[in-house]
Every structure is written in structure tokens, then in C-alpha cells.
Amino acid sequence: MDKLVNADVKELNLLFTGNKKCSTTFRLTNLMHTMSVAVSLTTTNPSIFTFTQQFSIIPPLCTSSFTLNLSKPSNHPPISSPPDTVLVKSTMLPTGKASPEDLRRLFIKPGPHIFKDVTIPISFVGFHVIESLISTSSNVSKTLETAFVLSKAITWCDESEITSLLLPAVTAGNSYVVSSLIDAGADVNKRSPDGESLISLAIRSGDVDTVSVLVESRVLIDHEHDRLLHDAVFANRVDMIEVLCMNYLDLDLDLNSIDFELGQTPVHIAASYGNVEALELLIALGCDVDVADYNGWTAVHCAAVNGHVEAVNLLLSSCKYVKYALDKEKKTAFDLAVENRHIELYDTLHLGDVLCRAARKGDVDVMRKCLAEGARVNAKDQNGWTALHRAAFKGHVEGVKVLLDHGGLVDLVDGSGYTALHRAVEAGHVKVAMMLIAHGAKANMKSLAVPCDLDCFRNCNAVRGKIQRA
Known part of the structure; x- marks a missing residue:
């Protein structure tokens, strides 16, 4: 006989609830027909886990329940690699009786009378585990450990929880978590409380992989609210502009779309902030550099008023005569440069x-x-x-x-x-x-x-x- 007791689980799943007590219960069955068995429960990390009873006696062919507790509540699950485990040891107890102190002494002495029956890995699961993964690292990568923890935690979440986790994952730029949540059924078209789309938030997070994941998931674009190119250009992220433009047919993207506040296109934004790399790409894609915003400003006006010499030169090389365009106050880009004393543009x-x-x-x-x-x-x-x-x-x-x-x-x-x-x-x-x-x-x-x-x-x-x- 290689063991005296059998566990009813192969792993212990603790539903982590975030800074609250959490525990899980499992059962052990005595396989002996005529003799009681004493059992000892230990963990690889006793400072984190405790048992309601570390030693116990199980009568012949009977089953007893045991509870594993997280000893100290925490905001983050104490995930370790490799995972912590519960070790179940047993020994025959012919008398069927012994005090806790007698049992402790019994298991202290090594020898062939001690059976190491079961080793049970401990996993933290649930909504708060994923939330912790997102909050503690902005670069959760696809490691075996992360994949295991994440996949286990997701199976304990319902659809509404999975979708609600997508927003912080996108905001944090955790592309692997985002991809895993979408695969689990998260709604990619769920918007933030402020009405912002997930892909807009992904652009602002600065993680191009997250943007790519959302684009590939066929996220829907609301053209009344979403200004994806504007956001990418504002961040001067050429890589994101490329991702968006390579998929602009699928996204139904308008390269010359305007915002509702000033009527500016992505070219205006790039010129205003002197984001030359973004500006070069937009011009190469065929964006209109002559279009005027609600104030009558062209992109050259925007670059000139802010003194962006390189942006002005780039725009003028694309359209020679836009420098003479007049805004609603009959001012040229030169007039705005003079008003703001950008002598280098004169x-x-x-x-x-x-x-x-x-x-x-x-x-x-x-x-x-x-x-x-x-x-x-x-x-x-x-x-x-x-x-x-x-x-x-x-x-x-x-x-x-x-x-x-x-x-x-x-x-x-x-x-x-x-x-x-x-x-x-x-x-x-x-x-x-x-x-x-x-x-x-x-x-x-x-x-x-x-x-x-x-x-x-x-x-x-x-x-x-x-x-x-x-």
C-alpha cells in the first residue's frame, strides 16, 4: 500500500476576494477498512496559509473535511512560482485515539511509518486575481506562470466580470491580458463610463500591441465619438498610425476626419504639436494638407503659430502655395508667426x-x-x-x-x-x-x-x- 488516504481534489482553488478572508475546503478519505489513520497537513509557505486543524484522526473508510485559510488578508494574492502546495502525510493509528501533542510528536519522527499520500497545488482564482495582475504590472507577458494563473482565474469569472476587467487591462496596456479576456468572451465594444471606446483608451495607453489586438477583434468605431487617428497623432505614435491605417478599410476610418471642437484633421494635430514623423506618414498616406479648420487655419497656420520650423518646411514642400492661405481674420501663417515672434519662420x-x-x-x-x-x-x-x-x-x-x-x-x-x-x-x-x-x-x-x-x-x-x- 503506497498511501492511506485519498483527497477529493487534485488542486485547491482559493477564490481571492481582495483584502478579505478567503479559504477553501477539501476532504480526505481513509482507505483503511479496519484501522484509523492520523493525518498531518503542511504547506510550502506556512506564513501565508493555515489550517483549521493541522492534525486529525480519520476512522476507517470515513471522510473528514479540512479548511485551508489565507492567514493574512491582502490586496494582492500571494502568487508564487512554483505554486505553493499542501502536503498530506498519514500514518496508521491502531488505537484510534491520540492527543494533538501526541500526533505532533508522531509526525516529527521520520520513518517508514509516515506516508506522504498527497501533494495538492494551491491556486488563487477569480475576478480579483486578474485585477491584481493588471494593477501590479503594466507588462504582463505570456509566461507559463502567467498563462496558468490567468486561465485559472478567468474560469471563475462570469461574462460581466470578464468584460468589466477589459477596461483596466486596456488602460494599463496589458495586451496579453486583453487578448485572454477577449478570447474568454469579453465585449470589445463596451465603452468606459465617460463614453470612450476601448481602442481610444488603448492608443492613449501607449501599447501598440493592445491596439493591434483590438483591431484584430473587429472592434466597432463610433464616428461621432471616436477620433482614433487624432489620438495616435497627438501621441506622435507612428507605429499606431500604421496599425490603424493598414486596417482603415476594416475600421471604416476617415483619414481626413475632423474633431468637433475645432474642426481639425489629424494633419492639423500633427502640425500643432510639431510631430514631424506622424506628419510625414499622414502626407504619404494622402491626407489633405490644404483643408482648413473652423477658424480657417490650415496645418501650416497650426505649425506656424507654435513655431514648429521642421513641420512648416515639410508642409510647404507638399504644397507650395498653402502659405498664402487666409484664415477667418484674413491672416496668413506668416502673420501668426510674427504675432508670436517666431523669427526663425519669417x-x-x-x-x-x-x-x-x-x-x-x-x-x-x-x-x-x-x-x-x-x-x-x-x-x-x-x-x-x-x-x-x-x-x-x-x-x-x-x-x-x-x-x-x-x-x-x-x-x-x-x-x-x-x-x-x-x-x-x-x-x-x-x-x-x-x-x-x-x-x-x-x-x-x-x-x-x-x-x-x-x-x-x-x-x-x-x-x-x-x-x-x-
Whole structure:
């Protein structure tokens, strides 16, 4: 005979109730037909678990009940790895009688008379176990231990409890718990008390895996309340934007949807916060950068009022003329930049254009004024032309001199690969060409297709030779 008693359970499940007493009951049956059996109950962690009676006597073929208690109430279940266990030891008791002290002494002495009948693992189960897993760790991972604890705990929850746990799991960004709850039947379309969808909360939690789990679960989008792209863009989470946009047909997602407070699209949000990575992705996806909000602001207005230089440059590279758009107060993005003293934007939004126009007209007074106010002398327009290209092409000697005196670079090339010298020669302006060469412009006309004036070409090389000999 290898054991004297048999347990009615293979594991003990304690329904954890959170800072309250919890216990579970099990039964042991004496397998002996004619003799009483003494039993001893111990746990691997006696500081956590206690028994109503540690020692007992079971008459022949009789069954006795035993209760395992959590000794100290706690907010969190004392889950251990490996799980705590109950060890049931037994020994034959021919007399059928013994005091508790006699039993204690009996089991202290090792020997063949002591049987180790049963080892029973202890599991904490129920709603509060899952709640504790969520609250104690924001990164519950799919380990064997977690999988076992979670699966056991879920089986003791009803459908309403499982659904109610989904909200804190999503908010905490526990993607594995979220996935397990959904598999167990949680309602993914249940909203928070404030009316927010779970996927909106997942985006704000910052966990892209949780967002992916909810998207894959076919969560429904309420277009009157949900602004998923706005939330993802606000967080500057390109990975979440990609997840949402890759599934936008399934989600019935509008890439140019507006919020109801300001009428702003995700592009407006990205521009307002200078979230350049998000802005680049939205533009690549085809979002409209020209659309205006309720105040008449385009995305460029939003970026300009907040001084986001990189965002402004990106938007202008996507649409050259949006900088001239007027809001409801007839203000351009430049006007908003000036009001907020974002000096670094003056050239991009206005002064660069004025400088180029003045260079084309040869208006040196306006050119000097623009340069004094912060215009960048070497800034390029949409065709790659600098102010020096324009002044040289038009043959304005004084204008070229002003630009050179303010740091104009003679060898910058435009979108066609031409320098200001190329443009001067092309238009036949000998004096301008000579001035540029005198300031270091290279006379090698490699990029010039066909010079309009052969004499000009020869004069340029002649002047270059004189400079070199000097």
C-alpha cells in the first residue's frame, strides 16, 4: 500500500476576494477498512496559509473535511512560482485515539511509518486575481506562470466580470491580458463610463500591441465619438498610425476626419504639436494638407503659430502655395508667426518670397530691408533658385552686389543644376557674369546647355584668366 488516504481534489482553488478572508475546503478519505489513520497537513509557505486543524484522526473508510485559510488578508494574492502546495502525510493509528501533542510528536519522527499520500497545488482564482495582475504590472507577458494563473482565474469569472476587467487591462496596456479576456468572451465594444471606446483608451495607453489586438477583434468605431487617428497623432505614435491605417478599410476610418471642437484633421494635430514623423506618414498616406479648420487655419497656420520650423518646411514642400492661405481674420501663417515672434519662420513663410521678387525687380532697398529682417540670402524657392539666381538672370548688377555682400554663395545650383553664373551667361549679362567670377564663381560652364551670347562666354573666361594671373 503506497498511501492511506485519498483527497477529493487534485488542486485547491482559493477564490481571492481582495483584502478579505478567503479559504477553501477539501476532504480526505481513509482507505483503511479496519484501522484509523492520523493525518498531518503542511504547506510550502506556512506564513501565508493555515489550517483549521493541522492534525486529525480519520476512522476507517470515513471522510473528514479540512479548511485551508489565507492567514493574512491582502490586496494582492500571494502568487508564487512554483505554486505553493499542501502536503498530506498519514500514518496508521491502531488505537484510534491520540492527543494533538501526541500526533505532533508522531509526525516529527521520520520513518517508514509516515506516508506522504498527497501533494495538492494551491491556486488563487477569480475576478480579483486578474485585477491584481493588471494593477501590479503594466507588462504582463505570456509566461507559463502567467498563462496558468490567468486561465485559472478567468474560469471563475462570469461574462460581466470578464468584460468589466477589459477596461483596466486596456488602460494599463496589458495586451496579453486583453487578448485572454477577449478570447474568454469579453465585449470589445463596451465603452468606459465617460463614453470612450476601448481602442481610444488603448492608443492613449501607449501599447501598440493592445491596439493591434483590438483591431484584430473587429472592434466597432463610433464616428461621432471616436477620433482614433487624432489620438495616435497627438501621441506622435507612428507605429499606431500604421496599425490603424493598414486596417482603415476594416475600421471604416476617415483619414481626413475632423474633431468637433475645432474642426481639425489629424494633419492639423500633427502640425500643432510639431510631430514631424506622424506628419510625414499622414502626407504619404494622402491626407489633405490644404483643408482648413473652423477658424480657417490650415496645418501650416497650426505649425506656424507654435513655431514648429521642421513641420512648416515639410508642409510647404507638399504644397507650395498653402502659405498664402487666409484664415477667418484674413491672416496668413506668416502673420501668426510674427504675432508670436517666431523669427526663425519669417524667411520661410514670407521674407524669402519678398526677397526673390525684389531680386527679380532689382529693388535693392527692399532687398536690404528683407535681409535686415532675417531673410536667408541663400534660401531656395520651389525651383531651387536663390535670390542671386534671379538677380543674375535679370542682370541687376546692384542687386547681385547686395546679395554677395550679404553672404550670397556663387556656386549654389538650382533644380536644373545651374549656378547664378550659368543664368547670367544664359541671359547675356556680361557685367553680372564678370562680377560673379570676381567673387569666385567657377567659369566652367559644364551645366550650361547652349550659351545665348558667345561673346559673353568668352568674356567670362577672359576675366577669370585675369583674376587667376593677379
